[in-house]
Amino acid sequence: MSTKNALRTIDMIRCAGNAAKAYLAAKHAAWDAHDQYGAAQAQLHHSHDLIHARGGSDCGSPTNPALLSAVQEHQEAEHTVGKAERRLQRAAITVQAHRPTLNRYPTGPIRRRATAMLLDRLADHPVDLIRAADLIIIQTSSGKDSIVAMHRTVAAAKAAGCLYKVRVMHCDLGSEWPGVPELARRQAERYGIPFLLVTPNGGFLGMVEKRQMWPDAKRRLCTSALKRDPTGPVITTWVRELGLDRQAYVLNVMGVRGAESASRARKTRLALDPRTTSANRLVLTWNIIHGLSEQEVWQDITSNGLEYHPIYDTGLERLSCVYCVLAGPEWLILATRVCFALELPHPQTFAELERRIGHSFKQDFTLNAIIAAARMLDALDGPITWRRGDAVRRHLGPVAADQYLALTR
Ligand code: SF4
Structure with a gap:
C-alpha cells in the first residue's frame, strides 16, 4: 500500500x-x-x-x-x-x-x-512519510530531545528533498531558563527553517495567579492550556496558507522519548491526533526519537555539534521551567542553587507567588523549604560551579566533551 x-x-x-x-x-x-x-x-x-x-x-x-x-x-x-x-x-x-x-x-x-498497524508501517519509512506530508511542524522546547528530534527530521526532510515543508514552533511560557526562546530560534536558523514564537497570554505565572493554584502531575494545565491549546490555531493558519483543495497531511514532530517515563513508554512513534484532525487536515504526532536512550541523544548532540542550553552543564537533566511542578525536591534544590549562582530572581518571584495564593508549590513541601535547603547547601559546600561541556563529560566522558568543544568552538 x-x-x-x-x-x-x-x-x-x-x-x-x-x-x-x-x-x-x-x-x-x-x-x-x-x-x-x-x-x-x-x-x-x-x-x-x-x-x-x-x-x-x-x-x-x-x-x-x-x-x-x-x-x-x-x-x-x-x-x-x-x-x-x-x-x-x-x-x-x-x-x-x-x-x-x-x-x-x-x-x-x-x-x-x-490504525496502529498502518501507523507503525508509516513510521518505518520516514522519507516516504515526509514526501506524502504537506506540512511538517517541529514543536521544540529547545531541550536536548527537541534538538535531536529537529536534527533527525531535517536530515530525513533533506533526503526526501522536502525541507521547504518544515517549520519550527516554540511556546514561550515566560518561566523557563533565560535564553530558551533565543536558542530555539538559533536552532531553526541553523537549518534555514521558518520559526514561530508563540507566547500564551499571561504565561505560566499568569495562569497560576489566575487559578490561585499550581498545576500538578494529575492536572497539567501548564502543558495542556499553554503548550497544546495554542498549537491548533497555528496549524489552522498554516494549513489555510497551503491553499489545498483536499485534506492536508500534517506531521507534528515532538521530542518525546519512551525511556523518559512509563506513560511516555506507552506512546508510539506515530499517532493520530484526533483533537486537531478534522475534515481538512489529518494530523499525526511523530515521536521521531521515541526509541532513543539518553546516551544516544547526547551522542547525536556531540557527533553533530548541536548547540545545547548551558543549563545542562549545571547537572540539571531537563530544560524545563526553572521550577517545574513535576520535578522532585533534589532537582528543585539544584535549580535554586543554579539561580543563586546566576543571580536570577526566580526563587523570590515563585516563593512570593506561593505566599500570595496560599497554595503550596508541591503537595508535600513549599518552595520556601526548597530555598532554605538550597541556602544551607550553599553555606556548607559553597556555590555550585560548572564548566562548558560538563553535560557531555557526564554522559559520554572527557574525550567526547573535548571533541564537542572543538566542534562548537
Ligand atoms: S516544564 Fe513543568 S511546569 Fe513547565 S510547563 Fe512543563 S510540566 Fe509545566
Whole structure:
C-alpha cells in the first residue's frame, strides 16, 4: 500500500469511528425523545380528562376559572407533544442515516488495531512519510530531545528533498531558563527553517495567579492550556496558507522519548491526533526519537555539534521551567542553587507567588523549604560551579566533551 493510500485509509477509519459515535449518540437521543413523547402524551390525556371532569370540552370556550386553567394545561400539553414528536422524528432520521455507514465498517477494536498497524508501517519509512506530508511542524522546547528530534527530521526532510515543508514552533511560557526562546530560534536558523514564537497570554505565572493554584502531575494545565491549546490555531493558519483543495497531511514532530517515563513508554512513534484532525487536515504526532536512550541523544548532540542550553552543564537533566511542578525536591534544590549562582530572581518571584495564593508549590513541601535547603547547601559546600561541556563529560566522558568543544568552538 502506498504511503498516501495508508494515510487515506487511516482517515477513513477515523471517519468510521466518528460515524459509530454519532450513531450511538443518535440512538440515545432517540430513546430520550421517545420517553419525552410518552410523558407528553400522558400529560395530554390527563388534561383532556380534567376538562371533561370540569364539565367542558377541549374545543369549546371555557366559562369558569377552573375550566380555563384545565384548557390552558391541555394546550401546553399539546404543544409539548408536538415538540417531542418532531424531536423523535429527527432522531430517527439520524439513526437511519448512520445505520448503513456503521454496517459497512469494522468494530472499534479492529479499527484501533488497523490504525496502529498502518501507523507503525508509516513510521518505518520516514522519507516516504515526509514526501506524502504537506506540512511538517517541529514543536521544540529547545531541550536536548527537541534538538535531536529537529536534527533527525531535517536530515530525513533533506533526503526526501522536502525541507521547504518544515517549520519550527516554540511556546514561550515566560518561566523557563533565560535564553530558551533565543536558542530555539538559533536552532531553526541553523537549518534555514521558518520559526514561530508563540507566547500564551499571561504565561505560566499568569495562569497560576489566575487559578490561585499550581498545576500538578494529575492536572497539567501548564502543558495542556499553554503548550497544546495554542498549537491548533497555528496549524489552522498554516494549513489555510497551503491553499489545498483536499485534506492536508500534517506531521507534528515532538521530542518525546519512551525511556523518559512509563506513560511516555506507552506512546508510539506515530499517532493520530484526533483533537486537531478534522475534515481538512489529518494530523499525526511523530515521536521521531521515541526509541532513543539518553546516551544516544547526547551522542547525536556531540557527533553533530548541536548547540545545547548551558543549563545542562549545571547537572540539571531537563530544560524545563526553572521550577517545574513535576520535578522532585533534589532537582528543585539544584535549580535554586543554579539561580543563586546566576543571580536570577526566580526563587523570590515563585516563593512570593506561593505566599500570595496560599497554595503550596508541591503537595508535600513549599518552595520556601526548597530555598532554605538550597541556602544551607550553599553555606556548607559553597556555590555550585560548572564548566562548558560538563553535560557531555557526564554522559559520554572527557574525550567526547573535548571533541564537542572543538566542534562548537
Ligand atoms: S516544564 Fe513543568 S511546569 Fe513547565 S510547563 Fe512543563 S510540566 Fe509545566
